[in-house]
Amino acid sequence: MTQTPVLRIEGMTKRYGQKEVLRDASLSVNEGQLKILIGPSGGGKSTLLQCINFLVTPDAGRVWLKGEEIVRTQKKVLYEYRQKLGMIFQDFNLFDHLTALHNVTIGLVRVKGMSKQDARDKAVYELERVGLKDHISKYPAQLSGGQKQRVSIARALAMDPEVMLLDEPTSALDPELISEVLTVIENLRANGMTMVMSTHHMGFAREVADEIVFLEDGHILEVGTPDKIFLNAECDRTRAFCSKILELYGSA
Amino acid sequence: MEEVLFIQHDVIPALWRGMIVSVELIIPSALCGLLIGIVIGVSRVFGNAFLKTLANTYVAIFRGFPLVVQLFIWYFGLPHLGIYLSPYVASVLGFSLCSGAYHSEYVRGALLSIKRGQLLAAQSLGFTKMKMIASVVLPQAFRRALPGCGNEIIYLIKYSSLAYMITCIELTGEGKIIASETFKYTEIFLIVGIVYLLLTSVASWVLHRIENRLRLPGFDNYGL
Ligand SMILES: Nc1ncnc2c1ncn2[C@@H]1O[C@H](COP(=O)(O)OP(=O)(O)O)[C@@H](O)[C@H]1O
Numbered sequence: 491m492t493q494t495p496v497l498r499i500e501g502m503t504k505r506y507g508q509k510e511v512l513r514d515a516s517l518s519v520n521e522g523q524l525k526i527l528i529g530p531s532g533g534g535k536s537t538l539l540q541c542i543n544f545l546v547t548p549d550a551g552r553v554w555l556k557g558e559e560i561v562r563t564q565k566k567v568l569y570e571y572r573q574k575l576g577m578i579f580q581d582f583n584l585f586d587h588l589t590a591l592h593n594v595t596i597g598l599v600r601v602k603g604m605s606k607q608d609a610r611d612k613a614v615y616e617l618e619r620v621g622l623k624d625h626i627s628k629y630p631a632q633l634s635g636g637q638k639q640r641v642s643i644a645r646a647l648a649m650d651p652e653v654m655l656l657d658e659p660t661s662a663l664d665p666e667l668i669s670e671v672l673t674v675i676e677n678l679r680a681n682g683m684t685m686v687m688s689t690h691h692m693g694f695a696r697e698v699a700d701e702i703v704f705l706e707d708g709h710i711l712e713v714g715t716p717d718k719i720f721l722n723a724e725c726d727r728t729r730a731f732c733s734k735i736l737e738l739y740g741s742a
Numbered sequence: 743m744e745e746v747l748f749i750q751h752d753v754i755p756a757l758w759r760g761m762i763v764s765v766e767l768i769i770p771s772a773l774c775g776l777l778i779g780i781v782i783g784v785s786r787v788f789g790n791a792f793l794k795t796l797a798n799t800y801v802a803i804f805r806g807f808p809l810v811v812q813l814f815i816w817y818f819g820l821p822h823l824g825i826y827l828s829p830y831v832a833s834v835l836g837f838s839l840c841s842g843a844y845h846s847e848y849v850r851g852a853l854l855s856i857k858r859g860q861l862l863a864a865q866s867l868g869f870t871k872m873k874m875i876a877s878v879v880l881p882q883a884f885r886r887a888l889p890g891c892g893n894e895i896i897y898l899i900k901y902s903s904l905a906y907m908i909t910c911i912e913l914t915g916e917g918k919i920i921a922s923e924t925f926k927y928t929e930i931f932l933i934v935g936i937v938y939l940l941l942t943s944v945a946s947w948v949l950h951r952i953e954n955r956l957r958l959p960g961f962d963n964y965g966l
C-alpha cells in the first residue's frame with residue numbers, strides 16, 4: 491500500500507502577462523521527507539513555493555494536504571490551511587516593530603487565539619530550540635541575518651505546521667552565518683519535519699535531501715535522489731546546471 | 743495707564759476666550775481628521791476597487807475645494823437641505839474632513855513603505871487581511887506617518903482661524919473684533935500671532951514626545 495502524501499500538488503501553472511513562469515508543475519511530499527528545489531534564478535522556485543500556500547494565486551493547479559483538497563476560494567479553509575504550512579523567506583520578513591519574542595507570539599495570539607501567557611511560553615520554547623534564548627527581547631534591527639532567519643523559523647514552527655516551505659533560507663546570509671541556519675534545518679529534518687526547500691547550496695542538498703527537483707523556465711525537468719541528480723542526471727539541462735554550480739561554488 | 747487697563751480688561755479676556763474656542767476646534771478636528779485619514783489611507787491602499795475609487799474621489803474633492811468654500815457649504819449650504827449645523831459643529835466637520843484628506847496621503851505613503859515581504863509573512867501565518875492590517879501594517883505605518891501627520895496638525899492649528907468666516911468666533915475672530923473697535927490692528931494681530939505660535943510650539947512638543955515614545959530600533963530615522 492502506498493502512503494498518502496502529506497502534501498500533493500498537481501498541474502500548478504502561473505502566468506504573468508504572456509510569460510508562463512510555472513507550467514504544469516506537480517509534486518508530492520511524503521511524511522518526514524525533505525524535497526529540495528534547485529534550478530537557475532528566475533526558474534520559478536519562489537513562484538512554485540508561494541503557489542503552494544496561495545500567497546501567489548496560480549492560474550491552474552490543485553493542492554491536497556493529507557489527502558484533503560484545499561478549496562482556496564473558501565477564505566476560512568485557506569486561512570486554516572496556511573497555518574498548517576510554515577513558510578521561510580529568503581529575506582526573513584520579520585515584523586520590524588516587534589521583538590523576536592513578539593514576532594513569534596503574534597501569530598499564536600492573533601491567529602490561533604492563544605492566551606498571551608501560553609503564547610509566550612511556547613514562543614520562548616521555540617526560540618530556545620533555535621538557539622536564541624538570549625535574544626528574545628531584541629528587535630529585528632538588532633539581530634544578525636542568521637539570528638533573524640532563526641527567529642523566522644521559530645515563528646513558523648510555533649504554529650505547529652504539518653509542512654515547512656523554505657525559499658532559499660540562506661541566500662541572504664553572510665557565508666559565516668549560513669551554517670547556523672542549515673544546522674537548524676538539519677535538526678528539523680532529523681525530528682521528522684516534512685519540508686520543501688529551494689536552495690543553491692548543493693553540498694547541503696546532496697547531503698540531506700531525500701529527493702531533488704530540478705526546475706527551469708517553470709518546468710520541473712527532473713526529479714530524483716541526490717545521487718541520481720548530481721551524478722547521473724538524465725536531462726542535459728540538469729547536468730549543465732549542476733556542473734555550472736559546482737564550478738561556481740566548488741563541491742562543498 | 744489707560745493702555746494697560748485696556749489690555750488687561752478687554753484684550754486679554756477676549757483673546758483668552760478666543761483661544762479656548764480655537765483649542766476646542768483644533769483638538770476634536772485633529773483627532774477626527776487623523777481617524778478619517780487612517781480609514782481613507784487604508785482604503786486607498788488595501789481596499790477593493792470600489793473602496794479605492796471612493797476614497798480617491800474623497801481625497802480629490804476635499805483637497806481640491808478651498809477650505810473656506812467647504813466651510814461655506816457646511817454652514818450656508820446644508821440648511822437648504824434642511825440640515826442646520828451650529829458654526830462650531832460646521833467648523834469641526836469642515837476641518838476634520840479636509841485634514842482627513844491630507845492625513846490620508848501621509849498614511850498612504852507610510853503604508854506603501856511597509857515591505858511586501860512582511861505582508862506575505864503575515865499571510866503565510868494565516869492572518870486574515872483585516873488582522874494583518876491591524877497588527878502588522880498599521881503599527882508600523884503609524885510610526886512612519888507620524889512626522890507628516892504632525893505637520894498636518896500644526897497646519898490645522900493655523901487654518902482653524904478660518905472658522906470665524908462662518909461666525910464661529912475663535913482667536914482670530916476675537917482679534918478682528920477688538921482690532922476693528924480700536925483700530926489697533928498691528929498690536930492686536932501681533933498678539934494673536936504670538937498666541938498661534940505658542941499653540942503650534944506646544945503641539946510640536948507634544949508630537950515630538952509621542953514620536954520619541956513610539957521610537958523603536960530600526961525606526962529611529964534610519965539610525966541617524
Ligand atoms: N510579481 C511578478 N510579476 C511579474 N513577473 C514575476 C513576478 N514574480 C516573479 N516573476 C517572474 O517569474 C519568474 C520566476 O521567478 P521566481 O519564481 O522568483 O524564480 P526563482 O525563485 O527560481 O528565482 C521570473 O522570470 C520572474 O521575473
Ligand SMILES: [Mg+2]
Binds near residue numbers: 535536537657658
Ligand atoms: Mg526565488
